[in-house]
Amino acid sequence: MDRSAPTLPPLRLSHATAASCLGHGLAAQAAALRAGRSGLKPCDFELADLPTWIGEVQGVDAVDLEHGPVPGLGRFDCRNNRLAELALRQDGFAQAVEQAAARHGAARVGVFVGTSTSGILQTEQAYRRRDAQGALPADFHYEGTQSNASLADFVARRLRLQGPAQVISAACSSSAKVFATAQRMIAAGLVDCAVVGGVDSLCLTTLYGFHALELLSPQPCRPYDAERKGLSLGEAGAFVLLERAPARPAADDVLLLGCGESSDAYHMSSPHPEGLGARLAMQEALRQARMQAGDIGYINLHGTATPSNDAAESRAVSALFGDATVCNSTKGATGHTLGAAGGLEAVICLLALREGFVPASPGTREADAAIAGPQRLRYQLHSSTCAAGFAMSNSFGFGGTNCSLVLGRADAWMALGGDRR
Template sequence: MKPLAVTAFTLTTALGAGRAATLEALRAQRSGLAPLRFLDLPLATWAGEVAGLEQALLPAALAHHDCRNNRLAWLAMLQDGFIDAVARARARWGAARVGVFLGTSTSGLLQTELAYRNRQSDGALPEGFRYAETQNTFSLAGFAADALQLAGPRCVVSTACSSSAKVFGNAQRMLQAGWIDAAVVGGVDSLCLTTLYGFNALELLAPEACRPWDAARRGLSIGEAASFMLVEREAEATEGWVLGVGETNDGHHMSTPHPEGTGAIAAMRAALAAAGLQPGDIDYINLHGTATPTNDSSEDRAVRSVFGDSTPPCSSTKGATGHTLGAAGGIEAAISLLALQHGFMPGGLNRQQPDPELHAQYLDANRAAPLRHVLSNSFGFGGTNASLVLAKEVASDAPGRPQQAHSPSGGQAAGRRGHQ
């Protein structure tokens, strides 16, 4: 595939708002997980809650989108100059030529849950409840497009934990087809009752901070997060590159991964093929690594099937952020870019006893290294899988490399569009 030039990116998780806070926490190997405090729910688990969302009010012009999910999205957009970067892309390409492709699992479901808690005496939902702009799955893309003043194609992918990794495929196909010249991609997921009680019912919530790749791992810790990246057809300066996207669906089970990682294997191989790379070209793998017994064992087999017994160093960053569900793919792509930019592989947190049945080269501590290529895995319910290959730089003679722009002027961009 033609590499996607990443010209801006940001992320907000329980580690903090923005890239600097995230990098500082990762370098210090500090977790954002804590005993669940959200809505004082009586669940004995830990979670990655983003601080300050109750105070993160939307501007008056966007108030009709107000819900926890969109507040989290807005808080993330405010970081790292992201809104200004999108404004430059909008001026360069035109608002109708910038797409919005985002992932989520529950969108603003909490808004509906709270509305049902506050039904009127006749059972009617509160008068101010706005389903379409808050809870509807598409409401995330609608809000982002309004907030960023974009008028291009937009959609939301909701394939559980692979959602915001798969959106890179949407953007790449739309760029290749000539429908757009740039796209905002990423994902947002926020805490809600259905998610927490649902995973509790599945007996997948750990009673402590999750412990990926641990012999005594007992489940995941739910987190909330938002990430956004701006990818463009051409760029004179980049933050990094998405070289390959691999998407598969093995349909093994509604909630349990294929024990041999069949779909995961195919996704990783597809991402490598799209990037024109061999397994030996990958320097670090950001694992899906949820800390459930079946996920980690399945992913370990899949990684060893693709990379052999000498796997690249790898780790799961969910011990720091929690499992952010539909936002996980975008969050971990952003963390992968930070690792590439700063030359380090983040160690996984909370592992106390290595599992002798897992053989991938798992890192418990940060390791400094000049990274060229990082693979990021995101595997969701229903057997939906996505893998991304990211790089800091692309060789000038690399196959499919986008041509560098000669001018940021909208006139030249419009001229190129006219000849597609």
């Protein structure tokens, strides 16, 4: 790897938060990941009658947007934005953004967030309330709910920000790609810092859509397992405040060091069997971070638990990393949160680096010997302490929309000569 290659300056993940089926806030995520606890349960969502398991976030329906911290946001009321609000309330995140806006100015803080279906559940419910002429109810607001732009608009208004606000909807890589967008916007001088992340909520469209594709598992999903049968859908909200890294960051600061994106367009819903697009994304993330594959101590795999996706990713990862790097998927704990997966798993990597552990892989009983094991992947089933200085998070979506992120502890980055790059 050419460590002299042009790159973008590192960014500090100065604050983070998340809400998933594991609980609300960072402490709940970390505790469950250490313990190997899954938040999946048999599907009982809405009117769905499907033999599958889901990762549902508790307390979403109790969130009141109209009378929340910023009154008058009722037109954004839908499950997706309520889930966003629930996440924003955790870990002092909204207060941290307020302080950042006070330092930089509200117009200098960007909002770049990912989602796949936004508030489509609100539309599903509205269609069930059509009148005799088929008209949708008067209280249905498409722009504030189902529109993909709704999420960025809501988050910006909720946090009282006036900078650029954008939603990226690129299937399952959506909220990983926002890190790259923010990185470019900050490097170009258009913003000084950014709120990034993603929110995706459960809805009948995705449940029945993945059922039609025959991708839903009838049991809790088992990523990389020899008997994996498909994915379990989940929902989550995750946010990170990205700021320029100081010249002398604290030792346990976590930095965004590299973003790699690719679009292989091999197939509408299947990855390239050799994972070529995934490999390109990982290579670019390493190049931008000016790192060798051997520098990475932990990989959070995309690991959806579908037969073809896990096999393709394993080929791409083993081609670059061999069996030397500890890796696993945390989707057995959270389910596949689709447009929120990249953001949630970046936060999981942040926790792993900062607290010095590798998360467990609930659901996976025996790694598939055809894709993991000697000369393939060093897939880890159980949580363990780990002094990894650098982690990679993979997010690969339908249509070959791939994104890999390299995160690192500041002390490890400094030891590689980061302050002299």
